[in-house]
Amino acid sequence: MTFDVNKIRKDFPALEQKVYGKELVYFDNAATTLKPSVVIERLSNFYKKENSNVHRGVHFLSQEATTAMENARQYIKEFIGASSTSEIIFTKGTTESINLVASSFGKKFIEKGDEIIVSELEHHANIIPWQLLCEEKEAILKVIPVDDAGELDMEAYKNLITSRTKIVAVAHISNALGTINPIVKIIEIAHHRNVPVLIDGAQGISHKSVNVSILDCDFYAFSGHKIFAPMGIGVLYGKEKLLNEMPPYQSGGEMIKEVSFEKTTFNELPFKFEAGTPNVGGILALESALKYIKNIGIDVIESYEHELLTYATAQLKNMPEINIIGNASNKSSLISFVIKGVHHYDAGTILDKLGIAVRTGHHCAQPIMTRFGIDGTLRISFAFYNTKEEINIFVDALKTVIKMFL
Amino acid sequence: MMTIQEKANEIVDEFSIFEDWMDKYNYLIDMGKEMEPMEEESKTKQNLISGCQSQLWLTAKYDKGKIYLKADSDAIITKGIANVLIRVLNGETPDIILNYDLSFLDKIGLQEHLSPTRSNGLVSMIRQIKLYAVVFKSKYEQI
Numbered sequence: 001m002t003f004d005v006n007k008i009r010k011d012f013p014a015l016e017q018k019v020y021g022k023e024l025v026y027f028d029n030a031a032t033t034l035k036p037s038v039v040i041e042r043l044s045n046f047y048k049k050e051n052s053n054v055h056r057g058v059h060f061l062s063q064e065a066t067t068a069m070e071n072a073r074q075y076i077k078e079f080i081g082a083s084s085t086s087e088i089i090f091t092k093g094t095t096e097s098i099n100l101v102a103s104s105f106g107k108k109f110i111e112k113g114d115e116i117i118v119s120e121l122e123h124h125a126n127i128i129p130w131q132l133l134c135e136e137k138e139a140i141l142k143v144i145p146v147d148d149a150g151e152l153d154m155e156a157y158k159n160l161i162t163s164r165t166k167i168v169a170v171a172h173i174s175n176a177l178g179t180i181n182p183i184v185k186i187i188e189i190a191h192h193r194n195v196p197v198l199i200d201g202a203q204g205i206s207h208k209s210v211n212v213s214i215l216d217c218d219f220y221a222f223s224g225h226k227i228f229a230p231m232g233i234g235v236l237y238g239k240e241k242l243l244n245e246m247p248p249y250q251s252g253g254e255m256i257k258e259v260s261f262e263k264t265t266f267n268e269l270p271f272k273f274e275a276g277t278p279n280v281g282g283i284l285a286l287e288s289a290l291k292y293i294k295n296i297g298i299d300v301i302e303s304y305e306h307e308l309l310t311y312a313t314a315q316l317k318n319m320p321e322i323n324i325i326g327n328a329s330n331k332s333s334l335i336s337f338v339i340k341g342v343h344h345y346d347a348g349t350i351l352d353k354l355g356i357a358v359r360t361g362h363h364c365a366q367p368i369m370t371r372f373g374i375d376g377t378l379r380i381s382f383a384f385y386n387t388k389e390e391i392n393i394f395v396d397a398l399k400t401v402i403k404m405f406l
Numbered sequence: 407m408m409t410i411q412e413k414a415n416e417i418v419d420e421f422s423i424f425e426d427w428m429d430k431y432n433y434l435i436d437m438g439k440e441m442e443p444m445e446e447e448s449k450t451k452q453n454l455i456s457g458c459q460s461q462l463w464l465t466a467k468y469d470k471g472k473i474y475l476k477a478d479s480d481a482i483i484t485k486g487i488a489n490v491l492i493r494v495l496n497g498e499t500p501d502i503i504l505n506y507d508l509s510f511l512d513k514i515g516l517q518e519h520l521s522p523t524r525s526n527g528l529v530s531m532i533r534q535i536k537l538y539a540v541v542f543k544s545k546y547e548q549i
Contacts, residue, residue, distance in 0.1 A: 343481035345460040353427055361459050404432060
């Protein structure tokens with residue numbers, strides 16, 4: 001299939017709008033992606049025609065919704081290469097997925113003096129749940145350092161693992177720098193010492209082909225809204241054996257087998273971890289989003305986005321005022337940078353006025369900002385509907401910003 | 407002596423000559439650059455009004471019934487808006503500051519920077535100025 005970006009752009013109604021009278025240039029895809037019509041229609045159709053609670057009702061609509069939801073689970077299982085639908089847990093998003101593991105895995109496996117490894121480039125969502133767990137259990141949080149290019153120091157990582165290490169939690173792709181971490185190697189090293197690994201796939205899922213069985217990761221967490229699906233739906237993949245050993249995270253309806261005031265027995269996977277009414281509409285729309293992606297082809301997407309990255313990087317490197325933060329050899333379609341002498345908030349404000357949506361600030365990853373001695377950056381992040389023409393508009397806008405402030 | 411409303415009107419007039427938003431922002435940037443710099447020793451954690459995006463420092467002094475403010479920011483647009491606010495509020499009594507509604511900012515089209523979602527510290531700055539006014543009033547003036 002040939003990739004026709006102009007045709008693709010028509011699938012995204014949000015791209016048709018103007019902001020401040022200018023064509024919207026949306027370069028904030030690492031924060032959230034725009035939604036194609038098929039996804040919006042899927043969500044809306046659920047509420048128009050299919051709305052019903054799942055796994056409970058004997059009536060027609062409830063059974064239809066239950067079947068649709070479980071079909072979606074099956075599809076997602078195949079999309080990420082899991083071995084069973086028991087391994088696909090629906091959550092609100094990456095943050096909840098990681099919190100689920102920190103809380104439940106932590107309750108079962110973490111004891112005083114144990115060690116948890118994260119990296120210096122993590123999003124706060126993959127730091128704080130572990131930090132709180134360490135405080136609670138008197139465990140120790142260890143951090144893989146990052147070098148000047150924004151790559152993990154793999155030698156240091158090897159040396160961090162000890163007989164007390166209970167879990168390693170790292171990002172697939174850094175949201176602040178764009179670094180694609182060598183997760184295959186990270187998992188291999190941890191497994192060599194029998195340590196399970198959680199991958200924060202918030203940024204990874206929409207840019208890389210993910211097969212959890214080949215990766216052999218123990219957990220993979222991602223959000224729907226970063227892969228063209230609605231907000232409020234996410235997935236936690238976990239190996240069945242581990243999930244079975246872990247206690248429930250939240251409790252309520254749906255996750256039980258039998259309840260009396262003396263004792264409650266819990267439902268089987270994946271329902272044990274899905275207390276309460278699930279986000280059925282979100283789940284069905286997520287399935288639509290994944291089908292949409294699959295239809296274009298994640299490899300096609302990856303290579304097109306890489307073209308955008310290379311093009312934009314070359315343009316920014318030509319500007320002496322710009323300093324790119326994060327120059328890993330393996331990077332996702334995201335560029336974090338600072339303009340010497342211009343505050344990121346100022347630059348972001350003017351770019352906004354010029355119709356360009358970028359992210360400014362610390363990107364919920366303060367430790368990595370501290371590592372580079374800065375308090376924030378401007379970040380542009382591409383999706384496959386972005387174009388080189390938009391990059392040109394952005395570069396011109398950036399020149400205007402520099403002229404205004406310097 | 408100009409009243410607080412006259413000072414606000416003067417700023418509205420200054421901004422009204424700009425038709426283009428870019429000229430308006432250029433003027434704001436100039437106002438940020440022109441603002442009397444705050445002494446480094448005043449840029450303490452105590453005086454820091456932290457927004458998520460930019461840092462803003464504010465000091466307030468009470469002298470003979472009036473409040474005198476100083477501000478600084480690492481972001482020049484934030485600093486420019488802080489300057490606009492200070493030009494209007496400086497040298498006013500706690501009562502006037504507490505009762506003034508700052509709607510002149512709408513007229514110069516800067517209200518978007520005062521939205522709580524902007525997290526540039528300006529909303530907190532206004533809250534902090536009003537808090538200073540309450541404190542000075544209760545400390546130095548009979549209620």
